[in-house]
Amino acid sequence: MLSTIATVLAGLIGAGVILMGANAFRAPQAAAGFGIPNTPTEDPSFRAWLAVKAMRDIAAGILILIVLVGGTTHLLGWIMLASSVIPVGDAVIVLRSKGPKATAYGVHAATAAVMLVISVLLLIA
Structure with missing residues (x-):
């Protein structure tokens, strides 16, 4: 039963990450929710990094999802x-950018x- 719940949660994480990526690709201004202050979403170079x-x-x-x-x-x-390293790194990036601690944590x-x-x-x- 625990493995079924954990598997479903892993699937939701995978699907959620895909949706976040698709949303950021489609609408770069969505990146403002990442937590980095003064995100210049209109700058073409920065938009490329967002992509x-x-x-x-x-x-x-x-x-x-494949696994x-x-x-x-x-x-x-x-x-x-291994994938949990990604949001840890994201939290560190937000904190180092003087972003909101509420978003980082x-x-x-x-x-x-x-x-x-x-x-x-x-x-x-």
């Missing part, structure tokens, strides 16, 4: 554990914590 980030988000989400469908519960746990660090819990549940299942 790079968006495509990497989409690819990361697809990777999670969910074709891999084992244990492998999905390891992938989720409430969005990025909380996402990392959820992913770590999912990882543990998948690895012990």
Whole structure:
């Protein structure tokens, strides 16, 4: 039962990351919610970097879904554990950019914590 719940949560994380990436690719001003202050979404060079980030988000989400469908519960746990580094890095980036601590901790660090819990549940299942 725990592995089923953790697998569904991993799938939701994967789908969510794909949707976030697609939204940022489609509407770069959505990047303002990331937490970096004074995000210059009208600057063509910065928009290019946002597109790079968006495509990497989409690819990361697809990777999670591929492992969910074709891999084992244990492998999905390891992938989720490795992927949890991404929101930890995002939190550090927001904090180093003097962004809102609420976003760094409430969005990025909380996402990392959820992913770590999912990882543990998948690895012990």
